[in-house]
Each structure stands twice: as structure tokens, then as C-alpha cells.
Amino acid sequence: xxxxxxxxxxLPKYILLIFLATTISCWQNDDDDPPTEPVDQxxxxxxxxxxxxxxxxxxxxxxxxNIPNKMDCxxxxxxxxxxxxxxxxxxxxxxxxxxxxxxxxRKEIQQNETYNLLENIDENAYGxxxxxxxxxxxxxxxxxxxxxxxxxFDNHIVSGTFWFDVKDxxxxxxxxxxxxxxxxxxx
Numbered sequence: 001x002x003x004x005x006x007x008x009x010x011l012p013k014y015i016l017l018i019f020l021a022t023t024i025s026c027w028q029n030d031d032d033d034p035p036t037e038p039v040d041q042x043x044x045x046x047x048x049x050x051x052x053x054x055x056x057x058x059x060x061x062x063x064x065x066n067i068p069n070k071m072d073c074x075x076x077x078x079x080x081x082x083x084x085x086x087x088x089x090x091x092x093x094x095x096x097x098x099x100x101x102x103x104x105x106r107k108e109i110q111q112n113e114t115y116n117l118l119e120n121i122d123e124n125a126y127g128x129x130x131x132x133x134x135x136x137x138x139x140x141x142x143x144x145x146x147x148x149x150x151x152x153f154d155n156h157i158v159s160g161t162f163w164f165d166v167k168d169x170x171x172x173x174x175x176x177x178x179x180x181x182x183x184x185x186x187x
Contacts, residue, residue, distance in 0.1 A: 045180040047150040049157040053088035055100060055179030062100065062176075064088035073183040075158060081106025081122070086158070086181060089130075099130035100176060102146050102162055109158075111151040117144040117164045127164040127176065134169040142167050144176070156184050 041061045043052035053071050054063045064070035073086045087101035106122045109115065115125035120137040125146055127138040138144055144164020151158055162179035 039178050042178060042180060043182070045149070045159075045161060046182045047157070047159040048182060049152075049155060049159075049184045050182045051184065053086075053181040053183065055162070056175075056177045057098075057100065058174055059177075062088070062098070063090070065090045067091050067097065071183060073158060073181075073185040074187075075109070075185040076187045082108040084109055084125075084158075084185075086183060086185075088181075096132040097130065099128075100179075101128045101130070102126075102181075103128065109148050109151060111148055114145055114147040117146055117162070127162065127166060129166040129168060129174055129176070131168060136166045136168045136174075138164050138166055142173060150182075156186070158183060158185050 038056055038059065038061045042054040042056070043050070043063075046052065051071065054061070056062065067089050070090060071088050075082065075084045077083075082104060083106070084104040085101065086103070087099055089097060089099040092098055102117070102125070103120070104115070104125045105120065107115075107125055109125075117127040117138040118124050119139055120126045120128070127144055127146070129136045142165040144162065146160060146162045148158065148160045150160070159182040160180070162181075163177050165173055165175055167173045
């Protein structure tokens, strides 16, 4: 009787161990699953010259690719002012080129400064959207912001964040959001 009683006491411990082992084996590692939110699919906002560019274009992930010179960044002094030209390009499923760019025209940029993206005129910062041979620029009505988080002339690194709206040639307003870049520039 004593043996049966000790076996009866051990039974709940075995059940608990089996339950725990089954539960643990059923857990999934969510870190291995790809991100489901579009913003989580963008490159991280780094400041190392990682060669990244990305944003949400009308709520969809926009990453440069499938085209020669998919990214380019130039920051230089020409004649009477500084010019920044930073862009990411790709082809869509219909083979049209889409390019999103950030620019300054005779305007010097500084680290830890935010610039309004306005018209494509001297002494301004502006954003542009290129689709199927048509350029569209930010304006006083459809504007945005560019923040420079790093500007390193020794290592030729420029990093930052951006957002803007732009009205294309067909009258459609495109929303560029959660933009970030970390690129090496040429002078």
C-alpha cells in the first residue's frame, strides 16, 4: 500500500512536467518572423554611412533597388552655394522608374538641424518625386521636413530623416513618410 501511495503522489509531478515540456515546445520565436508593419520593414535609422535609404510611399514600403545607381548622394559647394542631392530609385512592376530625392539649392546644411521642404528655388531645401519621366516638387502647399542627424565631412557621411507630400502631374498627392537615410556623399 505504501508503494502505491508514493506512486500516486508522484503522478501529479509527472503530469506537470509533461504539460510544461509540451507548452515550451509549442512556443514560437517571434523574432524569426518578418516584420508585418510597413514601417518596421524600413532600414534602421543609423549614422554610420551604411548606404541605406527608405520610406513609406503612400503607406507602402519604398526601398531603392533593381536599377543601376539605385542610390546617390552628393553634397558640394558650387559657385555661390551648397547643393545637396540625395536620392533613391527603383523600377515598379511596369518598369517605370520611381525616384524620391531630397535636395538643397544654394543652402548649407548642418547637423542636428531641421529644414522645411518647400519650393525648388535658391536658398531652399525641397523634396522631389519622379515617376515615368515626370518630376514633382514640394511646394508651399505640399511640403515636408528634412532633419540632418549626422554630417561628417571627415568620413563623408550624411544621415537623417524626412517626410513630405508632393502633388504629381496628374494631380495626385503622394505621402512620403517615415523616411530615413544613412549614406556616404561625394563632394
